[in-house]
Amino acid sequence: MPETRSPRDVFHKLLDGITAGRFSELADLYAEDTVVETVFEPLGPRQFEGRGTLRERFAQVAAHSPIELTSSNVVVRETDDPEVIVAEWDYQVHHRVTGRTFEAANIQVLRVRDGLIVNSRDYHDHLALIMGSNGLPQLVAALEGR
Numbered sequence: 001m002p003e004t005r006s007p008r009d010v011f012h013k014l015l016d017g018i019t020a021g022r023f024s025e026l027a028d029l030y031a032e033d034t035v036v037e038t039v040f041e042p043l044g045p046r047q048f049e050g051r052g053t054l055r056e057r058f059a060q061v062a063a064h065s066p067i068e069l070t071s072s073n074v075v076v077r078e079t080d081d082p083e084v085i086v087a088e089w090d091y092q093v094h095h096r097v098t099g100r101t102f103e104a105a106n107i108q109v110l111r112v113r114d115g116l117i118v119n120s121r122d123y124h125d126h127l128a129l130i131m132g133s134n135g136l137p138q139l140v141a142a143l144e145g146r
Helices: 007-019 023-029 051-064 126-132 136-143
Strands: 030-038 047-049 067-078 084-095 101-113 116-124
Touching: 007 023, 007 067, 007 084, 007 101, 007 116, 023 030, 023 051, 030 051, 047 051, 084 126, 101 126, 126 136
Parallel strands: 030 116
Antiparallel strands: 030 047, 067 084, 084 101, 101 116
16 A cells, blocks of 8 residues: 655655646545635636646646745754645745746645645745736736726
């Protein structure tokens, strides 16, 4: 019987897949009925439900993302619930279109059951990503309803 990955192992596999750009593999780390919340997303959906939805989302990111990510300062904290971890890290971001390089902070609270992510609350520095893409005017216009 294969050994089930720990929450810490699942997080590291997820982070390694993201930074290596292996987006087609990422949905397999999530349970069929997973719920992912992107709490600080300024526009667009803040919740994704189901592995199929995530597979589509990761395919879009793979096809259209102009950024390269390198992780640093990774800290994984275990909690009193053996299914739940809190991961903190920074991305060193290189934006291929604008040429900018900058840092974006991240926190994820993951619940992993039977080696699969069943729930994730993601706190990413979306404003840093928007600023790095010269997207602030579009963000302001969207927030103002223009």
